[in-house]
Structure formats: structure tokens, C-alpha cells
Amino acid sequence: MKRAVIIFPDEWLPYSPTALNLLQCLKERGYSTRVVTVRSTLFRNFEAYEADVASFRVPYLLQRVLSRLRLYRLLKLLLFVAIHGRTIREADLCFGVDRIGFLVGRLLGKQPFYVSLEVVRDGYFRLARRLGIRHVLIQTKERYDWLFGEAPVPYSILPNAPILDGIDAGPAPGPELVYFGYVSAEHGVESCIEALHELPERFRLTIKGPVHDWYRESLQSRYRAFLETGRLTLDSSYLEPEQVIPYLRRFAAGFCFYDADVVARDFNYASCPSGKLFNYLAAGMLVIGSDVLGLQVVREKQCGVLLSEPSPRSIAEAIAVIEQDREGYRQRCLAAGAALDFRTHFDRFWEHVIAG
Numbered sequence: 619m620k621r622a623v624i625i626f627p628d629e630w631l632p633y634s635p636t637a638l639n640l641l642q643c644l645k646e647r648g649y650s651t652r653v654v655t656v657r658s659t660l661f662r663n664f665e666a667y668e669a670d671v672a673s674f675r676v677p678y679l680l681q682r683v684l685s686r687l688r689l690y691r692l693l694k695l696l697l698f699v700a701i702h703g704r705t706i707r708e709a710d711l712c713f714g715v716d717r718i719g720f721l722v723g724r725l726l727g728k729q730p731f732y733v734s735l736e737v738v739r740d741g742y743f744r745l746a747r748r749l750g751i752r753h754v755l756i757q758t759k760e761r762y763d764w765l766f767g768e769a770p771v772p773y774s775i776l777p778n779a780p781i782l783d784g785i786d787a788g789p790a791p792g793p794e795l796v797y798f799g800y801v802s803a804e805h806g807v808e809s810c811i812e813a814l815h816e817l818p819e820r821f822r823l824t825i826k827g828p829v830h831d832w833y834r835e836s837l838q839s840r841y842r843a844f845l846e847t848g849r850l851t852l853d854s855s856y857l858e859p860e861q862v863i864p865y866l867r868r869f870a871a872g873f874c875f876y877d878a879d880v881v882a883r884d885f886n887y888a889s890c891p892s893g894k895l896f897n898y899l900a901a902g903m904l905v906i907g908s909d910v911l912g913l914q915v916v917r918e919k920q921c922g923v924l925l926s927e928p929s930p931r932s933i934a935e936a937i938a939v940i941e942q943d944r945e946g947y948r949q950r951c952l953a954a955g956a957a958l959d960f961r962t963h964f965d966r967f968w969e970h971v972i973a974g
Contacts, residue, residue: 619648619649619650620648620649620650620710620711621649621650621651621652621708621709621710621711622644622649622650622651622652622709622710622711622712622713623651623652623653623654623705623706623709623711623712623713623723624637624640624641624644624651624652624653624654624713624715624719624733625654625655625698625702625706625712625713625714625715625719625720625722625723625730626653626654626655626715626719627655627656627691627694627695627698627715627716627718627719627722628655628656628715628716629655629656629657629658630658631653631655631667631671631673632667632856633800633828634735634893635778635779635780635859635893635896635897635960636733636735636776636778636893636960637653637715637733638667638859639779639780639781639859639960639961639964640713640733640776640964641653641667641670642781643781643960643961643964643965643968644711645670647968649710649711651670652670652671652672652705652709653667653670653671653672654671654672654673654698654701654702654705654706655671655672655673656673656674656675656676656694656697656698657673657674657675658675658676658678658681672702672705674697674701676690676693676694676697691718691742694718695718695721695722695725695742698718698722699722699725699726702722703726706722706723706726706728707726707727707728709728711731711972712728712729712730712731713730713731713733713755714730714731714732714733715733715735716732716733716734716735716736716738717738717740717742717743717745717746718742719733720732720746720751721742721745721746721749724746724749724750729750729752731752731753731754731755732746732751732753732754732755733755733776734754734755734756734757734761734762734765735757735778736886736890737756737761737764737765737885737886737889738886739765743765747769751771752771752772753771753772753773753774753971754766754771754772754773754774755773755774755776755967756773756774756775756776757775757776757777757778757890757891758775758777758889758891758912759775760889760911761886761889761890762775764885764889772971774963774966774967774970774971775963776960776963776964776967777891777896777958777960777963778891778892778893778896779893779896779897779900779955779958779959779960779963780859780862780863780896780897780900780959780960781859781959781960781961782863782900782955782956782959782960782961783961791867791868791869791870791903792820792868792870793818793820793821793822793870794821794822794823794824794868794869794870795810795821795822795823795824795869795870795871795872795873795937796823796824796825796826796866796869796871796872796873796903797810797823797824797825797826797827797872797873798826798827798866798872798873798894798897798898799826799827799892799893799894800827800828800829801825801827801828801829801833801834801837801854802829802833803833804877804880805875805876805877806873806875806876806908806928807825807837808837809875809928809929809930809933810823810825810873810875810933811823811825811837811841811844811850812930813930813931813933813934813937814844814849814850815930816930816931816933816934817934817937819849821849821937822848822849822850822851823844823849823850823851824850824851824853824869825837825850825851825852825853826853826854826865827854828854829852829854834852834854837852838852862897863897863900863901866897866898866901866903867901867902867903869901869903870903870904870940870944871903871904871905871906871922871937871940872894872897872898872903872904872905872906873906873907873933874892874894874895874898874905874906874907874908874913875907875908875928876888876907876908876910876912878908878927881908881910888910888911888912889910889911889912890912891912891913891915892907892912892913895907895912895913895915895916896955896958898951898955899915899921899951899952899954899955899958900952900955900956900958900959901951901955902948902949902951902952902955903948903951904921904922904923904940904944904947904948904951905921905922905923905951906922906923906925906933906936906937906940907922907923907924907925908924908925908928909924909925909926910924915954915958919950919951919953919954920947920950921947921950921951921954922936922940922947922951923936923939923940
């Protein structure tokens with residue numbers, strides 16, 4: 619059996635739809651596939667992938683110190699080569715996630731496909747360009763143009779979207795709202811909660827995603843009244859990828875907010891189509907998000923409302939707009955989600971690049 623390897627140089631593999639979907643698609647193509655990665659104490663839930671994953675751990679304190687010294691990526695590069703070298707060398711197909719994943723493969727004599735989840739033009743990226751990138755898998759044309767525009771290389775679009783096999787729309791949901799993903803103040807979670815003050819009491823909000831213990835305790839203290847009445851739920855339990863869409867189908871709308879300060883200075887952040895966006899669309903959920911480049915599909919496909927300055931009042935007003943034509947928005951979301959199916963794009967890449 620042929621072998622494939624995915625070099626994932628970050629700690630959040632269980633929360634990376636692209637990496638997990640790539641793993642599934644390669645296995646479906648008959649490849650014995652391994653993901654080589656690194657773990658941390660914050661991002662857990664590797665249990666379902668133990669058979670397909672090889673990993674090592676870096677102590678959290680060392681990680682923080684080296685990150686401040688800007689040496690952590692270099693350490694990971696060296697550790698991946700030393701620890702995962704044999705697995706990578708033996709692979710017939712190699713996929714390197716972002717510049718560190720790509721460089722690991724090149725240093726071990728492979729020609730990895732460059733899987734771009736971040737667009738960053740730093741020294742590591744410039745080194746990757748000098749070592750030769752043969753093909754890029756990237757989320758959008760806008761991100762490709764920014765990263766490779768002056769010296770283009772062959773590329774395929776691979777959205778950070780779910781695989782939609784066997785997923786149906788289900789019944790229309792009630793007045794349930796969800797914040798889905800990493801829980802932080804910078805991503806607008808508190809504005810979402812505060813919006814409950816502006817909404818009729820029938821609306822309920824679920825905060826679903828990993829969260830630091832100290833921040834969870836802060837939210838529980840500040841919003842105890844909403845928690846006690848059931849209008850607010852905090853849920854950090856993990857969902858397997860195949861469970862995400864069925865779970866989200868119960869919600870009418872989902873939030874997808876970006877940190878405005880970071881948007882102003884970071885193209886990677888502003889242009890990144892959040893994975894939660896694709897899950898929302900596939901589940902037929904209306905999207906209320908930040909008015910940034912990465913979410914423009916919401917406006918183009920009329921799948922929700924984008925806000926220039928998210929606030930409790932503007933969130934409540936957006937929900938009121940959506941409520942006037944909820945089923946119309948829902949049908950447009952389902953159509954947009956189907957067009958972004960991960961496997962459809964992967965199959966196109968496979969036929970034109972691997973098989974062709």
C-alpha cells in the first residue's frame with residue numbers, strides 16, 4: 619500500500635478541518651496516511667486519531683519562553699526533522715502545512731505539496747520559495763494572490779470546509795444562536811452574550827468551544843443570571859468532525875467575529891475564511907459576522923449579515939433583519955455550503971494534479 623504523510627506543525631490538529639479532511643480523503647484514495655504533529659496542554663482530544671497520528675510534546679513553559687524569543691518555530695522545525703524524519707522519508711506523497719511543514723519535508727528530501735492555512739511572508743516562507751514549491755493548496759484566490767502574486771506557482775483551491783456526505787438540511791431550527799470555536803473576548807463572545815439583553819427572551823445562546831479555565835470562570839461569574847435561566851449555555855466538550863454539522867443544525871444563526879485591531883494590521887487574519895463559516899453554511903445556519911475579506915461570501919451569497927462594528931445592539935438588529943426571511947437565508951446558506959464541499963475540491967485537485 620502506498621503511503622502519505624501530512625506534516626502539521628501546530629498544536630491544534632483536532633480543530634483543523636482541512637488537515638482532518640485531507641487525512642480522510644487520502645485514506646479513501648487507498649493511501650496509508652499518517653499525520654505527524656506536536657501537542658500542547660490546551661488543545662486535547664487526540665484520542666479519535668491515535669491510529670493515524672504520530673506526535674511529540676513541548677513543555678508549555680518552554681513553548682511560551684521560546685515563542686517570546688521567536689525561537690519556537692525553529693525548535694519545532696528541528697524536532698520534526700529529528701523525531702518524524704523516518705515517517706516522512708518513507709512516504710510516497712507528502713503534504714506540508716504552511717511554511718514550517720513544507721520546510722520539514724524539503725529538508726528530508728521530499729517534494730511536499732504546500733498546504734496553506736496561513737499566509738505569512740516571513741523568512742521561513744522566503745526560504746521555502748528558494749527551496750522550490752511545486753504546487754499550493756490554498757483557501758481562496760485572494761490569499762494566493764497576496765502570497766504568490768509576484769512569482770506565481772501552480773495552485774488548487776481547497777476551502778477549510780467540511781465533507782458533506784450524507785448531510786441533510788433537517789427541520790427548520792428554533793430561536794437558538796451559537797458562538798462556535800475558540801472562546802475569547804477578542805472574537806466577540808461577550809458582545810454575543812450581551813446581545814441577549816436586546817433580544818426577546820425566546821432567544822438562547824450556546825458558547826461552544828475550547829476555553830481557558832480562567833476565562834470560563836469569568837464568564838460564569840459575569841453572566842450567572844443568563845446561565846441560571848437557561849438563556850446561556852457554556853459547553854467545551856469536543857465534537858468529532860462528523861458530529862459538527864448534525865450538532866449545528868439545531869441553531870438558527872451562528873456568530874463569526876474577528877478582532878478589529880488584528881484585522882487592521884494582519885492580512886492573514888482578515889482574509890482567512892474561518893472554518894466555522896463553512897460549517898455554518900453546510901448546516902443551513904445564517905451567519906452574523908465581521909465585515910472582513912474572509913467573510914465576503916456571506917454578502918455575495920446573501921447568507922447573513924456582516925457588521926462593521928459588532929456590538930450587542932448591532933447584533934440584535936442583524937437578527938431582526940434575518941428573522942424577516944429566515945427560510946430564504948437558510949436555503950441560500952445550504953446552497954453555498956454545498957458548493958464549498960471539501961471533497962469536491964480535493965477530487966478536482968487529485969484528478970488534475972496527482973492522477974493527471
